[in-house]
Amino acid sequence: MDSKIFLHCIGNKIRFKGQIANCNLRVYSSGNSSLLLLKIHLQEIMKLNTFLTSFFLMYTLLISCDSTEQKQENSKTIKTEVQQDSNPEEKRKNIIFFGNSLTAGYGLEKEAAFPSVIQREFDSLNINYHCINAGLSGETTAGGNERVDWILGQNKPDIFVLALGGNDALRGISPENSQQNLESIIDKVRASNPDCKILLAGIVPPPNMGKDYFDAFQKIYPTVSSNKNTFLLHFLLENVAGEPSLNQEDGIHPNEEGAKILAQNVMKALKPLL
Numbered sequence: 001m002d003s004k005i006f007l008h009c010i011g012n013k014i015r016f017k018g019q020i021a022n023c024n025l026r027v028y029s030s031g032n033s034s035l036l037l038l039k040i041h042l043q044e045i046m047k048l049n050t051f052l053t054s055f056f057l058m059y060t061l062l063i064s065c066d067s068t069e070q071k072q073e074n075s076k077t078i079k080t081e082v083q084q085d086s087n088p089e090e091k092r093k094n095i096i097f098f099g100n101s102l103t104a105g106y107g108l109e110k111e112a113a114f115p116s117v118i119q120r121e122f123d124s125l126n127i128n129y130h131c132i133n134a135g136l137s138g139e140t141t142a143g144g145n146e147r148v149d150w151i152l153g154q155n156k157p158d159i160f161v162l163a164l165g166g167n168d169a170l171r172g173i174s175p176e177n178s179q180q181n182l183e184s185i186i187d188k189v190r191a192s193n194p195d196c197k198i199l200l201a202g203i204v205p206p207p208n209m210g211k212d213y214f215d216a217f218q219k220i221y222p223t224v225s226s227n228k229n230t231f232l233l234h235f236l237l238e239n240v241a242g243e244p245s246l247n248q249e250d251g252i253h254p255n256e257e258g259a260k261i262l263a264q265n266v267m268k269a270l271k272p273l274l
Contacts, residue, residue, distance in 0.1 A: 092130045094155050095270075098144065098185070099163030099201070102236065103135025105259065107248045112256045117263035118270075127274065129159070140167045141181035148185050152192040159273050160189045161199045161266065163236055165220065169205035175216040179224055186228045197273040198230040201266065204241070233269040236262060 097103050097115040105113025110133075119131040134151050136143070144164045162185060168178040182200070189196055202221035205214050225232040237254070239261050240246045246258035254262055 092128050093158035094132055095129050095159040095161065096132045096134050096151065096155060096157040097161045097163065098148065098151060099135045099161070100139040100167055101135065101137035101253060102166060102262070103133060103163050104137050105133070105135070106137050106253045107250075108256060108259060112259055114254075114259045114262040114266060117260055118267055121263070121267060129274070132157075135163075138167060139164060140171070140173065141165055141178045141185070142173075145181045145184050145188075148188050152188065156193055157189065157196050158193070159197045159199065159270070161201060161270075162186065162189075162230075163201035163203075165217075166203045169203060169209065169217055172209060172213065175213070175220050178217070179220045182220065182224045183228055186224070186230065198228070199233060199266075199269055199273060200225050200228075200230045201233040201236040201269070203237070204235055231269065231273060233265065236265060238265055 095115075095118075103113070103115065105116070110116060113133055113135070115131045115133040115135070121127075122129050122131065132155055136147070139147070141164045162182065164182065164185075165178055186198055186200075189198060200221055202218075205217040207214060209217075221232060221234065224230070235241075240254050240258045243258070244251070246254055246261065248255050
């Protein structure tokens with residue numbers, strides 16, 4: 001018998017609750033099993049039964065209480081998990097900045113490019129967006145039209161900032177071709193996510209391309225925005241273009257201070273989309 005339950009054998013007697021009951025002990029062995037036979041005097045049976053009954057009730061009660069507490073604890077745990085699952089942290093939305101060297105931050109540290117400036121501003125204001133810089137130096141609208149599928153395959157955009165066309169203007173590419181490429185890019189973005197909001201950032205061609213080309217190219221962005229129902233930033237380089245103190249030595253790419261102004265221009269245009 002287990003001494004922990006106040007019942008065990010001592011020699012040929014049984015002890016329970018401090019009393020002694022005479023008994024005969026016989027052990028029968030068969031293979032690996034043994035049988036312990038206790039023969040208790042009749043006058044002790046009632047006392048023993050009373051004790052065993054009390055012990056059994058107490059043990060059952062202890063088991064019941066422990067089981068109840070365990071069930072309550074399990075129930076609390078399940079409820080907590082359900083509450084946590086029903087209130088997950090709001091998933092961060094993606095803004096893809098798809099452009100050329102102006103977006104990539106040519107000549108600047110990565111952290112100084114205008115998408116990174118916008119990310120820091122969003123973080124400071126607890127605006128839950130992830131800014132993805134998908135700018136590529138030298139990119140034209142045709143190159144962007146070929147590359148955009150890969151970009152969209154990497155991240156699903158909630159907002160897409162399309163800032164291409166500057167290199168088209170520098171190379172004298174037909175405004176009609178540039179418009180077709182921009183509209184094709186927008187179609188691909190919408191196919192990827194029909195709910196994606198699109199901001200089209202315009203550019204102004206250099207005046208040395210001639211008045212006809214200048215006028216035709218300037219019309220691209222309002223036309224595309226109207227045809228494809230996008231938001232429009234008329235001029236990405238507003239308040240930066242032509243300002244030596246805000247540009248690098250090439251006179252084309254913004255320096256760190258100029259990139260901050262680009263970020264302000266874009267953030268102002270992004271407000272209705274957020």
